[in-house]
Amino acid sequence: MAPRAPLIAPSILAADFARLGEEVRAIAVAGADWVHVDVMDGHFVPNITIGPDVVKALRPHAAIPFDCHLMIAPADPYIEAFVKAGADYISVHPEAGPHLNRTLKLIRSLGAKAGVVFNPSTDPSVIQWMMDEVDLILVMSINPGFGGQSFMTSQLAKIERLRTMIDATGRDIPLEVDGGVTPETARLCVAAGATALVAGTAVFRGGAERYAANIAALRG
Numbered sequence: 122m123a124p125r126a127p128l129i130a131p132s133i134l135a136a137d138f139a140r141l142g143e144e145v146r147a148i149a150v151a152g153a154d155w156v157h158v159d160v161m162d163g164h165f166v167p168n169i170t171i172g173p174d175v176v177k178a179l180r181p182h183a184a185i186p187f188d189c190h191l192m193i194a195p196a197d198p199y200i201e202a203f204v205k206a207g208a209d210y211i212s213v214h215p216e217a218g219p220h221l222n223r224t225l226k227l228i229r230s231l232g233a234k235a236g237v238v239f240n241p242s243t244d245p246s247v248i249q250w251m252m253d254e255v256d257l258i259l260v261m262s263i264n265p266g267f268g269g270q271s272f273m274t275s276q277l278a279k280i281e282r283l284r285t286m287i288d289a290t291g292r293d294i295p296l297e298v299d300g301g302v303t304p305e306t307a308r309l310c311v312a313a314g315a316t317a318l319v320a321g322t323a324v325f326r327g328g329a330e331r332y333a334a335n336i337a338a339l340r341g
Contacts, residue, residue, distance in 0.1 A: 126340045127307065128295065128317040130155035130188050131332075133179075134170060134268050135321030141175070142182045148324065149183035151332035156183055157299070157319045158208070159268075162193040165217060166266035173202040180207030188257075188319075190238060190299070192265050193217065197224055204231040212236030212259050215247045225254040236297075240265065241273055245282050252290050258283055260315075263300030268321045272301030277313045284314025304338040311341065 131153050136144035145156055158176055163169040176187060186209035193199060194217040203211055211228045215221045215237065228235035236257030237248050241264060248255055260280055263270035280298060287294045298310045299319035307318050324335045 128154040130157040131324040132321035145182040147329040155188040165194040173206040177206035280313040
């Protein structure tokens with residue numbers, strides 16, 4: 122059976138920050154499945170981006186799910202604010218706090234879906250004993266912090282292993298990949314088992330008139 126077409130989650134990190142509301146509306150109209158929001162604190166990763174107030178401001182501009190990737194430490198004190206702002210998925214890094222399971226339970230208790238993010242060096246075994254608490258898995262195919270980096274092919278084997286772990290649960294947990302995703306690397310990710318793709322530059326290049334074509338190219 123051929124792999125299904127992946128969900129596409131454009132990263133607004135690559136959007137025009139002076140026109141973020143328009144950009145979110147444009148990608149939704151162009152066929153995006155999710156809006157990917159990269160939250161960085163300048164501490165856990167070497168960059169600072171946006172917080173829950175921006176998510177709240179953008180939420181009325183699109184009905185599609187908001188996929189918030191928290192690259193912050195600690196994450197727990199800010200989760201409720203992101204849920205109240207309108208986040209549908211909230212993903213955290215195991216390294217961002219001492220009790221990953223507690224963090225996932227907190228996200229779910231507030232009504233959002235809980236994701237776990239794997240840095241390039243993070244081993245999949247970190248979620249081996251709590252797959253029932255995971256609603257989304259995100260594999261970073263670059264080192265988090267900045268857009269525009271090249272795809273790390275070493276992460277394809279990790280995607281394959283996580284695909285096996287997901288299939289063993291019998292649950293339909295999205296397996297997302299973020300970093301250096303292009304039409305070419307998208308095919309590699311999907312072949313390895315990915316079902317969702319985050320893309321910044323590959324979606325937003327060329328202006329709004331190109332977004333639909335860019336998204337279609339990533340779907341394959």
